[in-house]
Amino acid sequence: MRKFWLGLVALLLGIMGPAVLSGKAVAADACVTAECHATMGKAAYVHGPVGAGMCTVCHAEARKGHPNKDKKPDFTLVAQGKALCDKCHQEKPVDRFEFKHTPVKRGECTGCHDPHQSDAPKQLKKKKTSDLCYLCHKNTQQIKKFLHGPVASGDCNVCHNPHSSPNPHQLEARGNDACFLCHEDRKAEFSRKYPHKPALESCLKCHDAHNSDFPFMLSGEGIALCYSCHPKVKAHMEQATVRHTALDKGPCTTCHTPHSSDYPRQLKTHTKDICYTCHKEMGSKVRAAKNMHGPVQQNDCYACHDPHGSKNPQILKKYFPAEFYKPYATENYAMCFDCHNKDIALDKVTTKLTNFRNGDVNMHFLHVNKEKGRSCKACHEVHAGDQDKHIRKEVPFGKSWMLPVAFTRTQNGGNCVVGCHKPKSYDRVNPVKYE
Numbered sequence: 001m002r003k004f005w006l007g008l009v010a011l012l013l014g015i016m017g018p019a020v021l022s023g024k025a026v027a028a029d030a031c032v033t034a035e036c037h038a039t040m041g042k043a044a045y046v047h048g049p050v051g052a053g054m055c056t057v058c059h060a061e062a063r064k065g066h067p068n069k070d071k072k073p074d075f076t077l078v079a080q081g082k083a084l085c086d087k088c089h090q091e092k093p094v095d096r097f098e099f100k101h102t103p104v105k106r107g108e109c110t111g112c113h114d115p116h117q118s119d120a121p122k123q124l125k126k127k128k129t130s131d132l133c134y135l136c137h138k139n140t141q142q143i144k145k146f147l148h149g150p151v152a153s154g155d156c157n158v159c160h161n162p163h164s165s166p167n168p169h170q171l172e173a174r175g176n177d178a179c180f181l182c183h184e185d186r187k188a189e190f191s192r193k194y195p196h197k198p199a200l201e202s203c204l205k206c207h208d209a210h211n212s213d214f215p216f217m218l219s220g221e222g223i224a225l226c227y228s229c230h231p232k233v234k235a236h237m238e239q240a241t242v243r244h245t246a247l248d249k250g251p252c253t254t255c256h257t258p259h260s261s262d263y264p265r266q267l268k269t270h271t272k273d274i275c276y277t278c279h280k281e282m283g284s285k286v287r288a289a290k291n292m293h294g295p296v297q298q299n300d301c302y303a304c305h306d307p308h309g310s311k312n313p314q315i316l317k318k319y320f321p322a323e324f325y326k327p328y329a330t331e332n333y334a335m336c337f338d339c340h341n342k343d344i345a346l347d348k349v350t351t352k353l354t355n356f357r358n359g360d361v362n363m364h365f366l367h368v369n370k371e372k373g374r375s376c377k378a379c380h381e382v383h384a385g386d387q388d389k390h391i392r393k394e395v396p397f398g399k400s401w402m403l404p405v406a407f408t409r410t411q412n413g414g415n416c417v418v419g420c421h422k423p424k425s426y427d428r429v430n431p432v433k434y435e
């Protein structure tokens, strides 16, 4: 039966080829005359059999009394829905793939195609693809502020097959591959050493495929998007009384990449550079210094600072006195004692707690452990410096004076030339005698 139809069409098309191509209807069935169905075959795109004037391949015999006065259609169709189209279009059935577009499943081919002719290619009912879709769909794709490139131009078909596809939502590819159909050039951005988990799972966890109220078609604005999956960071930031200005000035992506990174924690640059991208002055000071403090050598700024904010000044993870003088309590210097012996300033006399001794007199105790005790930072650099034992070169004194500190290590001790007191030395083996 199918062969018969195809044969017939081929034969007629063969005979009337040029007329069909020029879009002129040929009165094969004598239906198209100056009086009747005169416009049939005149549109820009004419369906093959219509161009050939073969009305009866689809329409059965006229009912009695055609044409009737009521203008009711009185030519019955030889078959309904898809079965009609299948008479000639069986070679590659449009519903051959697993995920079928509902109108195709229902055989409503004429929902999109005019069976006769139209102004759009493939006898589509609308010229612009999105207009075609909106014949049945509510427009939710092109209404928000930021439109995706292909959506803005109404090319729904570049992603969705109008008929059927092996992929859900009749997409032309599955999962993230649907995005890489066009964003192939960005693939490298997603395959670095440390991928952000949601980006591996689905781009749609953060982006809308069609449109959004937020730039880059994101499903949320800036920080809010990140917070939606990182409630712990959100809670932490909300509790932080000391905010890192970086976060007031920009979103999380000033430091992190949303897709993947060559560095752990999705950081944009190497941990050794990330802080210095903004703290440039500090970067050049640290790099020019002779001695870097252990964690700074390791680029572990986070040992002491919390980049997301904290409850302590200077976004320090643990409390550390801002003052130079403070009554001593071991907890005050807990940050240092995370890594160093917490007893160094506890005992007045010692032979092992610290090397800062004159004989067995604990000089740390002497300076630090009192009502008006000195902070570690009165003597030590926390980041980097040029003197041994991270002794600072100068200490701010009062509002405007930088008090110089010259420290020289000796074999069994050291000596200090400072503004606080006369030059003094200490010696662990042969204690220096003081009054």
Ligand code: HEC
Residues within 6 Å of the ligand: 031, 032, 037, 040, 047, 049, 050, 053, 054, 055, 056, 057, 058, 059, 073, 077, 084, 110, 115, 116
């Ligand atoms: C490929 C099959 C096919 C061919 C060939 C065809 N028709 Fe139709 N025609 C249909 C279908 C299907 C409908 C029902 C339309 C609908 O459901 O939207 C229809 C409906 C009609 C109608 C009534 C509704 C309307 O669109 O005005 C007329 C009149 C008509 N056809 C005339 C013709 C004439 C004249 C020819 C030959 C020049 C022709 N048809 C060739 C399939 C065809």
Ligand code: HEC
Residues within 6 Å of the ligand: 005, 009, 047, 048, 049, 057, 058, 081, 084, 085, 086, 087, 088, 089, 109, 110, 113, 115, 122, 123
């Ligand atoms: C009697 C046979 C016949 C029937 C029935 C038929 N078609 Fe066609 N159709 C053709 C022929 C012949 C062509 C022209 C072939 C070509 O250009 O490759 C064609 C072309 C088309 C095209 C354009 C294809 C292209 O690549 O440009 C579409 C779309 C189409 N038909 C849809 C339908 C739909 C929808 C139905 C059912 C309502 C239908 N056809 C029923 C014979 C038929």
Ligand code: HEC
Residues within 6 Å of the ligand: 082, 085, 086, 089, 094, 095, 101, 103, 104, 107, 108, 109, 110, 111, 112, 113, 122, 124, 157, 162, 163
């Ligand atoms: C939702 C709208 C829609 C429905 C429903 C639909 N089509 Fe199509 N069809 C299209 C569009 C759009 C194209 C053009 C595709 C392109 O240009 O890539 C097309 C193209 C075609 C073509 C040309 C060849 C091809 O595959 O590209 C044929 C034949 C065709 N359709 C047949 C059918 C048949 C038969 C049915 C019913 C089973 C049907 N269509 C239902 C939208 C539809």
Ligand code: HEC
Residues within 6 Å of the ligand: 101, 102, 103, 108, 111, 112, 129, 130, 132, 133, 134, 135, 136, 137, 156, 157, 160, 162, 168, 169, 170
């Ligand atoms: C003739 C009516 C009709 C037209 C035209 C139409 N659709 Fe549909 N479409 C439906 C129906 C009915 C459903 C099933 C109900 C729903 O999900 O809304 C559907 C479902 C869909 C789905 C959902 C599939 C899923 O698995 O969730 C997508 C995607 C879709 N259509 C895309 C399109 C695109 C793109 C166009 C334009 C090329 C289009 N539709 C044109 C009727 C239509």
Ligand code: HEC
Residues within 6 Å of the ligand: 130, 133, 134, 137, 141, 142, 148, 150, 151, 154, 155, 156, 157, 158, 159, 160, 169, 171, 178, 204, 209, 210
């Ligand atoms: C860049 C590719 C792309 C383009 C272009 C595109 N879509 Fe989609 N569409 C998708 C993806 C991906 C999904 C699956 C969404 C999801 O799972 O959240 C989808 C889902 C849909 C759905 C079903 C789910 C829903 O949101 O209701 C409809 C309907 C739909 N698209 C219609 C359209 C229409 C209409 C257009 C053209 C205006 C269009 N699409 C253009 C990728 C695209």
Ligand code: HEC
Residues within 6 Å of the ligand: 146, 148, 149, 150, 158, 159, 178, 179, 180, 181, 182, 183, 203, 204, 207, 208, 209, 215, 216, 217
């Ligand atoms: C059919 C091709 C195509 C597909 C498929 C596609 N895109 Fe796009 N996409 C574009 C074009 C075109 C642009 C605009 C290019 C530009 O502005 O640089 C764009 C831009 C974007 C942008 C940047 C928007 C902006 O405001 O700068 C994002 C984000 C995006 N696409 C995500 C996706 C996601 C996610 C998917 C998969 C669901 C996807 N794209 C699939 C073509 C595509």
Ligand code: HEC
Residues within 6 Å of the ligand: 176, 179, 180, 183, 186, 190, 196, 198, 199, 200, 202, 203, 204, 205, 206, 207, 216, 218, 253, 258, 259
């Ligand atoms: C965790 C959320 C998230 C996921 C998942 C995600 N993105 Fe993004 N994407 C973003 C954010 C945030 C931006 C904005 C970048 C910025 O602010 O620097 C963006 C930007 C983009 C841009 C535009 C970049 C530019 O500079 O023009 C494209 C294209 C893009 N994403 C594609 C994708 C694709 C494709 C996928 C899936 C493979 C994906 N995204 C997965 C969050 C995400």
Ligand code: HEC
Residues within 6 Å of the ligand: 196, 197, 198, 205, 206, 225, 226, 227, 228, 229, 230, 252, 253, 256, 257, 258, 264, 265, 266, 267
């Ligand atoms: C859709 C949910 C989702 C969104 C949105 C999201 N993330 Fe993630 N993120 C995750 C998951 C899941 C992990 C993996 C957590 C794990 O392995 O414990 C992760 C991991 C991370 C990591 C690495 C954590 C670690 O311990 O190595 C960072 C940093 C990160 N995300 C930052 C961001 C930023 C910045 C944004 C906003 C641009 C964002 N995330 C948006 C789900 C999300």
Ligand code: HEC
Residues within 6 Å of the ligand: 223, 226, 227, 230, 233, 237, 244, 246, 247, 251, 252, 253, 254, 255, 256, 265, 267, 274, 302, 307, 308
């Ligand atoms: C100033 C740079 C900077 C900004 C801005 C920033 N982060 Fe981070 N973030 C880091 C650094 C550095 C680490 C690694 C800390 C470590 O290794 O201990 C990190 C670690 C993380 C981690 C994994 C460890 C953890 O704390 O759970 C997540 C998740 C994270 N950031 C999310 C975010 C989110 C969400 C935002 C925006 C609200 C954000 N970050 C803003 C620098 C930043």
Ligand code: HEC
Residues within 6 Å of the ligand: 242, 244, 245, 246, 249, 250, 254, 255, 274, 275, 276, 277, 278, 279, 301, 302, 305, 307, 313, 314, 315
């Ligand atoms: C995007 C730029 C930026 C990045 C990256 C950045 N910061 Fe900041 N940070 C600032 C700004 C702005 C201030 C406000 C003070 C200023 O202007 O110097 C600040 C202040 C600070 C302060 C002092 C807090 C205060 O209350 O004055 C510390 C400590 C700090 N940052 C540590 C870090 C660390 C550690 C890193 C690396 C994880 C880092 N910052 C990365 C911009 C940044």
Ligand code: HEC
Residues within 6 Å of the ligand: 275, 276, 279, 282, 293, 295, 296, 299, 300, 301, 302, 303, 304, 305, 314, 316, 320, 321, 322, 377, 382, 383
């Ligand atoms: C051992 C703990 C520790 C480490 C590690 C550390 N800091 Fe600090 N940082 C501090 C302390 C304590 C202060 C406060 C100093 C003060 O009050 O004078 C501070 C102050 C700062 C300040 C603000 C004051 C200034 O000097 O500009 C910045 C910025 C800063 N640190 C950045 C960094 C960066 C970047 C790193 C990593 C290279 C880092 N810190 C590593 C303890 C540390």
Ligand code: HEC
Residues within 6 Å of the ligand: 292, 293, 294, 295, 303, 304, 335, 336, 337, 338, 339, 340, 376, 377, 380, 382, 389, 390
């Ligand atoms: C994350 C661990 C860590 C923290 C916290 C830390 N340090 Fe250190 N510190 C080290 C390491 C490792 C060394 C050895 C490498 C070096 O000479 O810097 C060191 C060395 C020192 C030295 C020189 C010791 C020597 O024998 O040469 C002094 C002094 C010092 N730190 C003081 C401090 C002070 C003061 C604090 C608190 C503000 C502190 N440290 C916090 C890890 C830490």
Ligand code: HEC
Residues within 6 Å of the ligand: 333, 336, 337, 340, 341, 344, 345, 353, 354, 355, 356, 357, 364, 367, 368, 374, 375, 376, 377, 378, 379, 380, 389, 391, 409, 412, 413, 414
């Ligand atoms: C009055 C200046 C001064 C103060 C205040 C001070 N230190 Fe020291 N510290 C030194 C000197 C000098 C040395 C070098 C001892 C040596 O090796 O000859 C030293 C050595 C150290 C060392 C190396 C190990 C050791 O004990 O020999 C650590 C660790 C250290 N100090 C931590 C601290 C911490 C933590 C604080 C604050 C609680 C602090 N210092 C306060 C001057 C000081």
